[in-house]
Amino acid sequence: MAVAESNPHASRPWWRRLTTVRARTTAAATLIVGLALGLAAAGLVVLLARSLVQHIDAVAEARAEDVAGLVRQGSLPRTLSVGGDDGTLTEVVDDSGRIVAATAGLDVNAPFADFRPTGSETPARTVDDLPFARGDTFRVVALRASGAEGPVTVYVATSMEPVEDTISILTQALAIGAPALLGLVALTTWVFVGRALRPVDAIGAEADVISERSLHRRVPVPAADDEVSRLASTMNRMLDRLEASAVRQRRFVADASHELQSPLAAARADLEVALTHPDRTDWRETAGELLDANRRMERLVRDLLFLARVDAGAARPPAVPVDLDDVVLSEAAGIRWDRSVDGSDGHTRVDTSHVSAAAVCGRRDDLVRAVRNLIDNAARYAASAVHIELTSDDGTATLIVADDGPGIADVDRERVFERFGRLDDSRGRHAGGTGLGLAIAKEIIEAHGGTIRVESVSRGARFVVTLPSA
Ligand code: ADP
DSSP: OOOOOOOTTTTOOGGGGGGSHHHHHHHHHHHHHHHHHHHHHHHHHHHHHHHHHHHHHHHHHHHHHHHHHHHHHTOOOSEEOOBGGGTBEEEEEETTSOEEEEETTOOOSSOSOSOOOOTTOOOEEEEEEETTEEEEEEEEEEEEEEETTEEEEEEEEEESHHHHHHHHHHHHHHHHHHHHHHHHHHHHHHHHHHHHHHHHHHHHHHHHHOOGGGTTOOOOOOSSOSHHHHHHHHHHHHHHHHHHHHHHHHHHHHHHHHHHHHHHHHHHHHHHHHHHSGGGOOHHHHHHHHHHHHHHHHHHHHHHHHHHHHHTTOOOOOOEEEEHHHHHHHHHHHHHHHHHHHTSOTTOEEEEEEEOOOEEEEOHHHHHHHHHHHHHHHHHHOSSEEEEEEEEETTEEEEEEEESSSOOOGGGTTGGGSTTOOSSHHHHHHTTOOSOHHHHHHHHHHHTTOEEEEEOOSSSOEEEEEEEBO
């Protein structure tokens, strides 16, 4: 099948993209940088303005001190020289409001300001409407001084124009630079986040086309070792597991069909032969063989059903305390009885003398089934003796089921617990097994928090089961 499904992420309308991680990250980064830039710019303007004004005040104070010195010495001229490079304008006013002295060329007949220093401080104010320069802003400092003609106030005014110019240039630079920087931040974030997330779209596109039938496909793993590549690797590991499970499932279905097919084919062959030669047929024997085939199928279907329920996670009855020794002894007794009725071999000894009391917490029916499968196998494969041992120690119940049969080779120790994990086909099937007994036992024991393993012994097989005690 051609990959017809398109990637839904690629065909999103443009406005839906605004809700993407990329858009949100870009918006967040831009907003934060914008706020930081705004605060920094405002802070810079305020601090610079303050520092420039402080500088102006300091220069004006120095000038006022100079003039105050002249007042104190009584050598204050009527016309003061222009304040050097600093461009300050000075005025000396007596307490009656008369202008005693002023900077040369300063055409004023009123004081700069009406505030007077109190104490030793030198107050400074920003004044907008000095009589000689209406519309301009000046900074005026005032200083008291006393001369021969009484106390006077020295006012020194400095134009704020250079400060305003500097602040204006800085503001213009910030007004252009900050948005440009912000744009750069937004663009960079958009591009980098987009690049970082591009593999996510590729992963999404691939994940979209992976179906039950194409579980062999894998999502692309980006080269960089980052969160996205780790996510891709995690997804691929999940796909590995899903694929393995699907393969197991398919094999299981094929095995189950094969297992069911054998008794069906055998029954059909028996019936065909019988019907072709009805007069030479021992119908009793044919019925017996059909019954055998029927039993095998029934057992197999029952086991398959059990495993299907386990796989589906079907609810099981609640766990209750179970006397495992009771279960073991009754199953061992059942084997002896079965075998004597079958008459298959009257000589196998089942030794239960080492079964001691052990209580576990679980589901009795399931435990019966697990124990029965183990004991059945042992009895089936034993040459002459089955040895069953049950002990309880340190919070663990240990069940040992051993026999003196052909045993299980080391390499097959795991395989015997697989579904249809028969060692040699003739061995299990001809002995009437379904090939699921140990797989079921393992499922049950593990569901009860226990373990099951085959141990290496010189002769026969030895299964060891541990279960947490009740
Ligand atoms: P089966 O129903 O075929 O016995 P099981 O799952 O019970 O299936 O066992 C799987 C395979 O393990 C058997 O086919 C057999 O080859 C081997 N096996 C199990 N128990 C024993 C045993 N006690 N001695 C030797 N082989 C065993």
